[in-house]
Amino acid sequence: xxxxxxxxxxxxxxxxxxxxxxxxxxxxxxxxxxxxxxxxxxxxxxxxxxxxxxxxxxxxxxxxxxxxxxxxxxxxxxxxxxxxxxxxxxx
Amino acid sequence: xxxxxxxxxxxxxxxxxxxxxxxxxxxxxxxxxxxxxxxxxxxxxxxxxxxxxxxxxxxxxxxxxxxxxxxxxxxxxxxxxxxxxxxxxxxxxxxxxxxxxxxxxxxxxxxxxxxxxxxxxxxxxxxxxxxxxxxxxxxxxxxxxxxxxxxxxxxxxxxxxxxxxxxxxxxxxxxxxxxxxxxxxxxxxxxxxxxxxxxxxxxxxxxxxxxxxxxxxxxxxxxxxxxxxxxxxxxxxxxxxxxxxxxxxxxxxxxxxxxxxxxxxxxxxxxxxxxxxxxxxxxxxxxxxxxxxxxxxxxxxxxxxxxxxxxxxxxxxxxxxxxxxxxxxxxxxxxxxxxxxxxxxxxxxxxxxxxxxxxxxxxxxxxxxxxxxxxxxxxxxxxxxxxxxxxxxxxxxxxxxxxxxxxxxxxxxxxxxxxxxxxxxxxxxxxxxxxxxxxxxxxxxxxxxxxxxxxxxxxxxxxxxxxxxxxxxxxxxxxxxx
Ligand SMILES: Cc1cc2nc3c(=O)[nH]c(=O)nc-3n(C[C@H](O)[C@H](O)[C@H](O)COP(=O)(O)OP(=O)(O)OC[C@H]3O[C@@H](n4cnc5c(N)ncnc54)[C@H](O)[C@@H]3O)c2cc1C
Ligand code: SF4
Numbered sequence: 258x259x260x261x262x263x264x265x266x267x268x269x270x271x272x273x274x275x276x277x278x279x280x281x282x283x284x285x286x287x288x289x290x291x292x293x294x295x296x297x298x299x300x301x302x303x304x305x306x307x308x309x310x311x312x313x314x315x316x317x318x319x320x321x322x323x324x325x326x327x328x329x330x331x332x333x334x335x336x337x338x339x340x341x342x343x344x345x346x347x348x
Numbered sequence: 349x350x351x352x353x354x355x356x357x358x359x360x361x362x363x364x365x366x367x368x369x370x371x372x373x374x375x376x377x378x379x380x381x382x383x384x385x386x387x388x389x390x391x392x393x394x395x396x397x398x399x400x401x402x403x404x405x406x407x408x409x410x411x412x413x414x415x416x417x418x419x420x421x422x423x424x425x426x427x428x429x430x431x432x433x434x435x436x437x438x439x440x441x442x443x444x445x446x447x448x449x450x451x452x453x454x455x456x457x458x459x460x461x462x463x464x465x466x467x468x469x470x471x472x473x474x475x476x477x478x479x480x481x482x483x484x485x486x487x488x489x490x491x492x493x494x495x496x497x498x499x500x501x502x503x504x505x506x507x508x509x510x511x512x513x514x515x516x517x518x519x520x521x522x523x524x525x526x527x528x529x530x531x532x533x534x535x536x537x538x539x540x541x542x543x544x545x546x547x548x549x550x551x552x553x554x555x556x557x558x559x560x561x562x563x564x565x566x567x568x569x570x571x572x573x574x575x576x577x578x579x580x581x582x583x584x585x586x587x588x589x590x591x592x593x594x595x596x597x598x599x600x601x602x603x604x605x606x607x608x609x610x611x612x613x614x615x616x617x618x619x620x621x622x623x624x625x626x627x628x629x630x631x632x633x634x635x636x637x638x639x640x641x642x643x644x645x646x647x648x649x650x651x652x653x654x655x656x657x658x659x660x661x662x663x664x665x666x667x668x669x670x671x672x673x674x675x676x677x678x679x680x681x682x683x684x685x686x687x688x689x690x691x692x693x694x695x696x697x698x699x700x701x702x703x704x705x706x707x708x709x710x711x712x713x714x715x716x717x718x719x720x721x722x723x724x725x726x727x728x729x730x731x732x733x734x735x736x737x738x739x740x741x742x743x744x745x746x747x748x749x750x751x752x753x754x755x756x757x758x759x760x761x762x763x764x765x766x767x768x769x770x771x772x773x774x775x776x777x778x779x780x781x782x783x784x785x786x787x788x789x790x791x792x793x794x795x796x797x798x799x800x801x802x803x804x805x806x807x808x809x810x811x812x813x814x815x816x817x818x819x820x821x822x823x824x825x826x827x828x829x830x
Contacts, residue, residue, distance in 0.1 A: 268406025270436035270443075271653075276402055294401035314433070315405045 260342065261291040263301035265317050272309025274332045279307050282335055287342060302345065305329060305338050351408070351419055352491040354396035361388060361543050364569070367576035368542050368606070375579075378543040378604075382588045384579070386602030386787075388543040390449040391493050393601065394421055394441060406437040413485050421451040422488045424462050425707040431696035435646035439689065442650020446783065448603030448791035450540025452647060454494030456639035457548045458484055459706055460632055461565060465621050466704030468628040476565075476621045477704070483567050483619065492545040495570070497535035497608065498636060500552045509555065509562040519549060519610060520561040521623065528616040529623060531564060538608045539795075541577055544570055547608070551622070554630030563629040565622035566615040574613045577606035584786040594746035594775060597782025603791045634809070635708060640800035641718030642709045645692015648721055651783065651792050652685040652728055658779045659732040665764040665773040666737060677731045684724040691717035712813035715806040722803045725796045729784040740777040741785075749774065 262283060266276055283292055283305070291297075304322035306315050311330045320326065324345040327338040352360065358379050368375040370383065378384040398407040398419050411418045412426050425431050434455070441449045462484070465476035487494055500509075503517035512518065519533025531549070541547060548567045555563050568575065582604070584596075593599040622628060660678050663669040695713035702708050733740065739762065748754045749771065763770045782788045797803065823829075 264401070266402040266405060268404070268433065268436055268440060269402050270406060270439045314436070 259289050259291045260287065260302045260345070261293070261297070261299075262287070262303045262305060262342065263296070263320060263322065264292065264294045265304065265306045265315055265320055266294070267306075267308040267313065267315035269309050274309070276307045276309055278332065279305070279329060279335055279338075283338070283342075286339055290342070303327065303338075303342055350491075351398055351417065352395050353399060354392040357392055357395045357491075357493070358388065360545065364545070365571045366542060367571075368579060369576065370579040375542075382591075383585055384542055384604055386447070386588070386598070386600060387450070387540060387604040390441075390445045390447045390601045390603055391451060391540060391543055393445050394419065394449055394451050394493075395491070397441065397444065403440060406433055406440055409433070411488050413481065414488065416488070418488045419491055421455045421493075422458070422484070422491065423455070424484060425459055425699075426705075427707060428697055428699045431642070431699045431707055431709055432693060435642065435689075435692040435696050438643055438646025439650040439653070442647045443653050444650075445601040446598050446651055446654040446779070447601040447788055448539060448647070448795065449601075450495075450544070450603055451493055452643040453496030453539055453640065454544070454546075454548060456636055456643060457494070457496035457498075457550060458487075459639050459708075460636035461548065461550070461621050462706050463702035463704040463708065464628055464632040464635060466702070467631065468622065468625050470703070471627075472625055474623075474625065476623075479618050480621050483621075487546065490545070493540070493543065494567070495538055495541040495544040495547040496636070496640075497538055497541070497547050497549045498552050498633070499536050499538075501534050501536050501607075502552070509553075509559045518552065518559075518562045519564065521564050522561075522612065524623075528614055529564070529566070529620060531566070531610050531613050531615060534607060534609045536607050537580070537605045537798075538577065539603060539605050539799075541570065541606050541608055542579065542604060546570060547575075548621075549610075550632055550636060551629040553633060555626040557626055559626055559629075560624045563622055563624055563626040564620075565632065566620045568613060568615055568619060572613055574611045575608070576611070577608040580605040580607065582787040582790050584782075588787075592746040594749070594771070594778055597778040597780075597786055598788060602787055605790070634711070637801050637805065637809075638709055638711045638714045641714040641721075641806065642692055642695050644721040644796065644800065645688050645690075645695070645714075645717040648725055648792065648796055649685055649689045649692065651788070652681070652688070652725065655728060655732050655780065655783050655792070656681045656685060658776050658783070659735045661776045662732075662736045662740075662773075662780060665768045665776060667765045668735070674735055677735055681728050681731050684728050688717065688720055688724055691720060711809060712815075715809040715813065718800055719803060719806040719810065721796045722806070725792055729789075729793060732780050733784055736777055736780045739774075740781045743774050743777055 304320045304326040306317045306328045362379040397403045409420045465480045500518040503512045509518035522532045523530035695709040698710035699707045759770045
C-alpha cells in the first residue's frame with residue numbers, strides 16, 4: 258500500500274510563500290505516494306497542514322496521520338516534512 | 349443542492365427573470381451584459397474559490413443548522429474564530445477580484461437579523477426567528493447570493509420616515525393581509541443586487557412608534573412581481589462596451605449598484621422578520637452596521653493589497669523603485685492597509701455571544717475600523733497616484749496601441765525601463781486608474797466613505813461606546829482627585 262499523505266491548506270489570506278509549491282515538491286520527491294487534498298476512505302499516514310504564515314490558523318483538529326502530522330508555516334519547513342515521510346517505518 | 353460551482357451560479361442567475369434597466373432599456377440578464385458581467389464574475393469567484401483546497405479553510409465552514417459544509421458567506425458565526433476567518437476570507441476575495449465581491453452585505457444581514465429576531469420574539473412573542481432560521485437554512489442549502497437592502501432614499505434627512513412629504517421615501521407596509529404584507533418604497537445603492545438570488549430588506553434607522561409601518565424586514569426572490577432595479581452609472585463604465593481589455597484596467601471583475609424599486613410587492617408571512625416592532629429597528633440597524641463596518645476591515649484591505657502591488661510594479665517599470673521616497677511611500681501604504689486590517693481582526697477577536705447564540709463583533713472597535721476606512725483608502729490612492737505618474741490618466745487607448753502606424757510610437761515613447769514591455773506598463777497604470785478613479789473607485793473610495801454609514805454615524809457610535817466616564821475616573825485616580 259503506498260504511503261498516503263493528506264494535505265490541508267490554510268485559507269491563504271496573506272501567504273508569505275506559494276503554498277501549492279509544497280504539494281508540487283512532495284509529488285516530485287515521492288512519486289509513489291498517494292497525495293490528496295480531499296478525504297479518502299481509510300487512514301492517512303501523514304497529514305501536512307500547509308499554512309501561509311506563522312499564524313497557522315488552518316482548522317485541522319479533525320485530521321490525524323498514523324505516522325504524524327506536520328504543520329508548515331514557511332517553505333523551509335518542507336525539509337521537516339520530507340524527512341518525516343522518508344524515515345517513517347510503515348511496515 | 350450542495351455548494352454551487354461558479355458556472356452553476358451563473359446559470360442560476362441567467363434562469364431568473366430579474367427586471368433590470370440600464371440606459372433606458374431592459375437588460376435580459378446580468379450574466380450577458382458587458383457592463384454587468386464583471387460584477388457577476390466577482391460573485392462567481394466566491395463560488396469558485398470555495399471549491400479550491402488552498403482556499404476552502406476560509407471560504408467554507410460547517411453549518412450549525414445542518415452540519416453540512418457551506419459557503420462561509422451563508423454562515424451564522426459561531427465563535428470569535430468564525431468572525432476572524434470571515435475577515436480573512438474577505439481580504440482573500442478582495443485580493444482575487446480587486447473589486448467589491450458583494451456577498452458580504454447579505455452575510456452581515458444574516459447575522460444581524462438572526463440575533464435581533466431572537467430578542468424581538470422574546471419580548472413580543474412574535475415568530476420571526478423561526479421564519480428567519482428557515483430562510484437561512486434554505487439559503488445555505490441552495491447556496492444563494494443574498495443582497496442586503498438597508499438604505500432607503502430618505503428624502504429630507506431632517507425628517508423621520510412618517511413625516512416625509514412623500515410617504516414612500518422610506519420603504520413601508522402599505523397593506524397587511526392574512527397571508528402576508530404588501531410593501532412599497534425603494535432601496536438605494538444596492539450592491540450586486542442585479543446578480544443576486546434573494547434580497548433581505550431591513551429598516552435604515554432607529555424608529556419611534558409613529559413609524560410603525562416603516563419598521564419592516566423581510567426576504568423575497570429578486571424575480572418577484574413588481575420589483576425592478578435601475579443600474580447606477582459608474583465613471584468610465586462604457587469603456588466596458590468597447591471590447592478592449594487594456595483600457596478597463598480590470599477586465600474580469602467589478603461591482604455594480606442599483607436603485608431597487610418595490611412597487612407594491614407582496615411578502616408572504618413566512619418571510620417576514622420584523623413588522624411594526626419599532627423598538628427593534630435600532631438594534632437591527634446597529635448590529636448590521638457593526639458587522640458591515642467589520643467587513644471593510646477585510647475586503648478593502650484585500651483590494652488595497654492589489655493597489656499596493658500595482659504601485660510597486662509601476663515604480664519597478666518606471667525605474668523609480670530604488671528611490672528612498674518611493675520605498676517609503678510603499679511602506680506607508682502597507683502601514684495604512686494593515687492598520688485597517690488590525691481593527692477588522694481586533695473587533696472580531698473581541699466579539700461576544702448574543703442571546704441567540706451567534707457571535708457579534710465588538711461594536712466600538714468595528715466603528716473605529718470603519719472610521720479608518722473612511723480615510724485610509726483615500727491616502728493609499730493618493731500615494732498610488734503619486735508613484736504611478738501622470739500617464740495613468742493620459743495614456744492613449746488600446747486601439748491606438750494596436751494601430752499599425754501609431755502603435756510603434758506608443759511602444760517607443762511610453763516605455764519605462766528597457767526590460768519591460770510598454771504594454772505591461774500601460775496595463776498596470778490602467779489598473780491603478782481603475783482603482784483610484786475608474787469603475788472600481790466606486791467600491792474602493794466612495795463606498796469606503798459612505799458604505800455601512802457615513803463617517804458621522806461611526807462617530808456617534810464611538811461616542812456612545814467610548815466609555816469616557818471610566819477614563820475620567822482613571823484620570824482622577826492618577827491626579828488624586830476624590
Ligand atoms: C458604493 C456603495 C455601495 C453601497 N451598498 C449598499 C448596499 O449594498 N446596501 C445598502 O443598504 N446600502 C448600501 N450603500 C448605502 C450606504 O449605506 C449609504 O450611502 C450611507 O448610509 C449614506 O447614506 P446616503 O448615501 O443617503 O448619504 P446621506 O445620508 O445623504 O449623507 C450625506 C451627508 O449628510 C449627512 N447626513 C445625512 N443625514 C443626516 C442627518 N439626519 N443629520 C446630520 N447629518 C446627516 C451625512 O453624515 C453625510 O455627511 C452603499 C453605498 C455606496 C456608496
Ligand atoms: S495561516 Fe496566515 S496566510 Fe494562512 S489564512 Fe491564516 S493568517 Fe492567512
